[in-house]
Amino acid sequence: xxxxxxxxxxxxxxxxxxxxxxxxxxxxxxxxxxxxxxxxxxxxxxxxxxxxxxxxxxxxxxxxxxxxxxxxxxxxxxxxxxxxxxxxxxxxxxxxxxxxxxxxxxxxxxxxxxxxxxxxxxxxxxxxxxxxxxxxxxxxxxxxxxxxxxxxxxxxxxxxxxxxxxxxx
Amino acid sequence: xxxxxxxxxxxxxxxxxxxxxxxxxxxxxxxxxxxxxxxxxxxxxxxxxxxxxxxxxxxxxxxxxxxxxxxxxxxxxxxxxxxxxxxxxxxxxxxxxxxxxxxxxxxxxxxxxxxxxxxxxxxxxxxxxxxxxxxxxxxxxxxxxx
Numbered sequence: 001x002x003x004x005x006x007x008x009x010x011x012x013x014x015x016x017x018x019x020x021x022x023x024x025x026x027x028x029x030x031x032x033x034x035x036x037x038x039x040x041x042x043x044x045x046x047x048x049x050x051x052x053x054x055x056x057x058x059x060x061x062x063x064x065x066x067x068x069x070x071x072x073x074x075x076x077x078x079x080x081x082x083x084x085x086x087x088x089x090x091x092x093x094x095x096x097x098x099x100x101x102x103x104x105x106x107x108x109x110x111x112x113x114x115x116x117x118x119x120x121x122x123x124x125x126x127x128x129x130x131x132x133x134x135x136x137x138x139x140x141x142x143x144x145x146x147x148x149x150x151x152x153x154x155x156x157x158x159x160x161x162x163x164x165x166x167x168x169x
Numbered sequence: 170x171x172x173x174x175x176x177x178x179x180x181x182x183x184x185x186x187x188x189x190x191x192x193x194x195x196x197x198x199x200x201x202x203x204x205x206x207x208x209x210x211x212x213x214x215x216x217x218x219x220x221x222x223x224x225x226x227x228x229x230x231x232x233x234x235x236x237x238x239x240x241x242x243x244x245x246x247x248x249x250x251x252x253x254x255x256x257x258x259x260x261x262x263x264x265x266x267x268x269x270x271x272x273x274x275x276x277x278x279x280x281x282x283x284x285x286x287x288x289x290x291x292x293x294x295x296x297x298x299x300x301x302x303x304x305x306x307x308x309x310x311x312x313x314x315x
Binding site for chain 1: 183184186187188190216217220221223224225227228229231232234235236237240241243244245247248249
């Protein structure tokens with residue numbers, strides 16, 4: 001990161017290689033649109049480049065900082081337009097079920113994708129950041145600017161909604 | 170859902186399931202033990218548990234995400250051109266002690282030069298002050314005694 005602050009493009013390229021898949025994945029799931037995710041991922045990393053000098057290693061991990069930028073961009077974008085039509089293939093394509101369970105898996109994925117898309121943004125973010133992005137609740141609290149208890153509560157509500165959706169006949 | 174198992178009933182089970190997830194190993198030991206007993210006898214609890222596991226497995230499967238090919242290149246291509254910064258300025262701002270040194274250097278030089286000046290300066294200074302101070306008196310004396 002020090003090299004990125006010194007405007008080293010090679011170091012920035014390495015950093016992109018390491019963090020782009022996770023950030024792009026998060027944005028695809030949050031926006032439901034691969035095209036929007038592409039745009040927001042670009043913006044996220046351009047901000048990293050231009051604001052590298054303001055990054056304080058002691059204050060937050062780079063992953064947390066990047067997710068925070070990505071999440072804020074996502075929320076800002078959502079305020080401008082409200083695209084709640086999730087692009088299901090974008091999410092379902094990530095799953096690779098065996099041929100025998102293909103249809104069932106697709107159906108489950110489609111149902112869960114819709115259910116996640118219908119969750120309020122904060123619940124969706126709290127759940128995805130923990131269960132997909134693998135961040136701790138402390139880090140998620142930092143990203144969402146909430147207390148850890150609030151994050152836990154959001155996750156519980158999100159899990160409950162998805163679980164109920166799965167048990168509906 | 171109305172089965173009772175120790176402190177665990179179906180409602181309590183769902184609360185725990187939503188708060189701690191479907192991995193019983195992540196639950197507090199006593200709650201996990203009671204939940205296992207409940208799962209043996211409550212079909213509703215089992216149904217919800219399996220649904221929660223399915224959700225968790227699906228979410229876990231989303232971790233392996235690949236960014237679209239070319240996105241990295243597009244980002245690199247959009248990086249703004251670095252503003253040319255003079256080498257001296259870059260050297261100055263790279264480390265904290267450097268601007269401090271740059272500020273202190275003229276003071277040190279001034280001090281050393283001041284110390285090194287010859288005493289003759291003092292003599293010249295006294296002579297100039299005397300001239301200015303007594304010039305009027307000499308003038309008056311000259312006028313009184315032409």
